[in-house]
Amino acid sequence: MKQVVVHPERCVGCMQCQVACAVAHSEAKQLVPALFESPRPRSRIHVGAGQYNEGFPNRCRHCDPAPCLLACLPGAITRVADTATVMINVDTCINCASCAMACPFGVIRYHEDRSAQAGKTVAVKCDNCLARQREGGIPACVETCLSGALTFETLDAAYKRQTDAVARSVSALAAAEDLAPGWALLNAHKKARLELLTSPAPSDE
Amino acid sequence: MQYVIIGNGIAGVNAAEAIRRMDPDGRILMIGDEPLLPYCRPMISMVLEGSVPLAKLPIRPASFYDDCKIEPILGNRVTGLDVDAGRVDVNGKRVAYDKLLIAAGADPRPIRAEGLGLGNIAYMRTEAHVRRMLAALDGGARRALVLGGGLVGFKAAYGLMCRGLAVTMLIRSGYPLSMQVDAFAGGMILDTLTAHGLDVRVDIAAEVFEGKDTVEAARLSDGSRLDCDLVVIGKGVLPALDFVPRDRIEVDLGLVVDLFLQTSAPNVYAAGDAAESIDVARQTRWVNAIWPEAAAQGKVAGINMAGRTVPYERSLSRNVIRIFDLDVMTAGVVDPQMITGTEVITRFDPATRRYRQLVFQEDRLVGMTLVNAIEQGGVLMALIQNRIPVAGRRERLLAPGFNYRAVA
Numbered sequence: 352m353k354q355v356v357v358h359p360e361r362c363v364g365c366m367q368c369q370v371a372c373a374v375a376h377s378e379a380k381q382l383v384p385a386l387f388e389s390p391r392p393r394s395r396i397h398v399g400a401g402q403y404n405e406g407f408p409n410r411c412r413h414c415d416p417a418p419c420l421l422a423c424l425p426g427a428i429t430r431v432a433d434t435a436t437v438m439i440n441v442d443t444c445i446n447c448a449s450c451a452m453a454c455p456f457g458v459i460r461y462h463e464d465r466s467a468q469a470g471k472t473v474a475v476k477c478d479n480c481l482a483r484q485r486e487g488g489i490p491a492c493v494e495t496c497l498s499g500a501l502t503f504e505t506l507d508a509a510y511k512r513q514t515d516a517v518a519r520s521v522s523a524l525a526a527a528e529d530l531a532p533g534w535a536l537l538n539a540h541k542k543a544r545l546e547l548l549t550s551p552a553p554s555d556e
Numbered sequence: 557m558q559y560v561i562i563g564n565g566i567a568g569v570n571a572a573e574a575i576r577r578m579d580p581d582g583r584i585l586m587i588g589d590e591p592l593l594p595y596c597r598p599m600i601s602m603v604l605e606g607s608v609p610l611a612k613l614p615i616r617p618a619s620f621y622d623d624c625k626i627e628p629i630l631g632n633r634v635t636g637l638d639v640d641a642g643r644v645d646v647n648g649k650r651v652a653y654d655k656l657l658i659a660a661g662a663d664p665r666p667i668r669a670e671g672l673g674l675g676n677i678a679y680m681r682t683e684a685h686v687r688r689m690l691a692a693l694d695g696g697a698r699r700a701l702v703l704g705g706g707l708v709g710f711k712a713a714y715g716l717m718c719r720g721l722a723v724t725m726l727i728r729s730g731y732p733l734s735m736q737v738d739a740f741a742g743g744m745i746l747d748t749l750t751a752h753g754l755d756v757r758v759d760i761a762a763e764v765f766e767g768k769d770t771v772e773a774a775r776l777s778d779g780s781r782l783d784c785d786l787v788v789i790g791k792g793v794l795p796a797l798d799f800v801p802r803d804r805i806e807v808d809l810g811l812v813v814d815l816f817l818q819t820s821a822p823n824v825y826a827a828g829d830a831a832e833s834i835d836v837a838r839q840t841r842w843v844n845a846i847w848p849e850a851a852a853q854g855k856v857a858g859i860n861m862a863g864r865t866v867p868y869e870r871s872l873s874r875n876v877i878r879i880f881d882l883d884v885m886t887a888g889v890v891d892p893q894m895i896t897g898t899e900v901i902t903r904f905d906p907a908t909r910r911y912r913q914l915v916f917q918e919d920r921l922v923g924m925t926l927v928n929a930i931e932q933g934g935v936l937m938a939l940i941q942n943r944i945p946v947a948g949r950r951e952r953l954l955a956p957g958f959n960y961r962a963v964a
Contacts, residue, residue: 421851422847443612448930448931452937460931
């Protein structure tokens with residue numbers, strides 16, 4: 352089973368995934384008409400700043416066990432086992448924000464959504480684009496990501512790549528593979544610049 | 557293996573499900589006082605408010621007991637517990653256990669006053685209580701008196717205001733929710749409620765209720781008389797442990813449990829509102845009588861009862877409430893005086909009415925009070941609950957959004 356894997360070291364913070372996510376969850380499925388829909392489609396992936404101001408695409412991890420699922424008062428959150436997806440039933444959701452308190456990643460938002468009854472504020476988060484997947488597609492954020500910060504693959508494949516990299520890194524003789532060619536340089540630059548700008552005490556900007 | 561679970565609330569339900577997953581053949585008996593399907597207790601305040609119908613309260617389908625092969629014993633409370641013989645008494649019957657979970661929950665803290673037997677005077681704890689209040693509303697109740705400014709009293713007052721009643725609230729401290737929020741946030745809540753018409757009276761108690769069949773007025777401790785046709789008592793809860801032999805099991809306020817939610821008696825576990833475990837933020841024993849705690853503790857207790865040793869070290873007081881246009885989320889230490897060596901930072905933005913108070917002890921976040929922009933409060937909660945040292949500049953955590961830079 353394929354899942355979305357996030358590689359923050361490759362994220363350049365372009366936020367195209369946010370646009371793609373919002374469009375994918377719109378009625379029209381196209382950017383321009385989507386802009387005029389009401390309620391306006393919103394992204395379920397949120398690009399923030401990482402440790403050195405690199406981009407950080409923050410999305411639902413579909414945890415197992417999921418703290419939001421355990422905390423949900425009306426039992427609106429369930430796991431769809433065959434897709435490893437934690438889903439919110441908007442008809443059952445009562446907008447109590449218990450899941451906001453439980454989510455350690457801060458990825459749940461509360462607003463109106465096309466999937467819910469008109470005028471009802473509900474908890475909204477990543478649904479792994481199950482609708483697109485059913486039609487043979489892949490999650491919109493992955494499809495649009497050009498830097499390779501978001502991939503859609505089996506966890507086995509992702510783990511193997513990391514394990515191989517670690518294995519190579521312990522041998523001085525083996526050439527180290529640059530996991531994120533170019534981005535490593537960019538991130539090193541960002542980090543150095545930030546340290547210069549902010550010493551002695553780092554600041555918010 | 558014979559498992560007996562006292563309580564069919566969320567702790568008992570999660571325990572039963574955890575046991576059933578790990579032990580398909582063991583016998584599970586579940587004793588519940590309320591003859592209902594397991595239901596969501598916190599949602600009764602939303603039923604009162606009118607935002608959720610009664611029919612939405614059950615948290616499991618009608619086939620729950622059958623699905624999990626649970627033998628329910630409903631409608632009566634446990635009256636005795638013999639830890640040497642390994643049995644509990646319920647409704648004149650003796651039920652033997654190999655493993656016992658006490659998830660008996662808590663009862664409303666009783667008050668002392670005359671005339672408590674009159675109609676339309678209710679505690680707010682159970683489905684039956686909220687039905688009684690709804691009946692009073694149908695009967696045309698217009699003026700409500702709410703005793704207590706804690707979570708229950710507060711939710712009752714809010715619910716009744718949403719129903720269009722004139723509500724007077726009697727509280728001991730200067731602002732509502734004084735156990736849940738700091739003084740500043742408490743002031744914001746009080747202002748909002750007052751602006752919507754709540755009449756709050758401080759340092760005053762009801763002494764006598766008057767009326768023919770149903771309550772018509774209350775005489776207060778300052779000698780004044782207040783007309784009211786509905787009274788809600790919300791003065792907190794006490795663990796329901798009348799049946800527990802205190803000479804055989806260590807009881808403080810709740811049943812004292814170890815890391816594995818086991819009590820001092822062999823094969824007896826406790827979870828939920830009846831259990832007292834180590835609070836993460838306070839680092840001392842504490843009864844955190846809240847739904848998410850009960851849900852988590854029940855699950856872990858069930859796993860331990862079924863034979864796998866799993867510690868539970870995450871007990872933390874916390875709450876999230878939406879009232880009118882305010883969203884409030886709190887966790888851990890809200891009163892910095894409560895523990896030693898705290899450092900407090902706050903930020904208030906009058907334009908957006910966003911407020912944050914963060915309480916640190918050394919390099920750990922131990923408490924938070926957030927008003928508005930609460931969506932990512934769970935990240936701060938995770939910092940508290942996992943005791944993660946905060947190395948970066950603490951002020952960054954006061955920003956309404958959250959970036960991982962902030963904790964680096």
